[in-house]
Amino acid sequence: MGEKNPTEPCSCSEARAYLERFLDQECDQDLQTRLAEHVESCEHCSRQADAERHLRELVRSRCAEQAPAALRARVLGYLSTARITSTTTVGVSTTRITTTVVRTERFGRG
Incomplete structure (x- = not known):
């Protein structure tokens, strides 16, 4: 516009x-x-x-409520793990590694 x-x-x-x-x-x-x-x-x-x-x-x-500490730790742990996917097609092997890193910051209410 x-x-x-x-x-x-x-x-x-x-x-x-x-x-x-x-x-x-x-x-x-x-x-x-x-x-x-x-x-x-x-x-x-x-x-x-x-x-x-x-x-x-x-x-x-x-939206000020926070997730319980145990749930938050599990989610962040899951998100920071590396995921590896492998496929083989007619003698050609492909490997893909995906890593996700999550950084969190706390924002104050305001």
């Missing part, structure tokens, strides 16, 4: 199209500014943005 001229006011349809990127602050600075001005001045788009923010907060607050 192409971005409009940075001097033109943002329309409701453009605000709807870029709402998620706007809330994630993933737009270029000109578009981010235009969207912020529009959302601030348009009651409908302001309600849409507020509803999306509220939904995100609900999802974030409900």
Whole structure:
């Protein structure tokens, strides 16, 4: 989706199209500014943005539970093992080794 001229006011349809990127602050600075001005001045788009923010907060607050330590250790152990697959076809042998390494980081709630 192409971005409009940075001097033109943002329309409701453009605000709807870029709402998620706007809330994630993933737009270029000109578009981010235009969207912020529009959302601030348009009651409908302001309600849409507020509803999306509220939904995100609900999802974030409900997804705070962690898996039990034993389950987490089993899953991480499984994911970090090497898997070897061998096949032989008419005298040609093929071996594929796949290793998956999983790094985890803890993110704070915020």
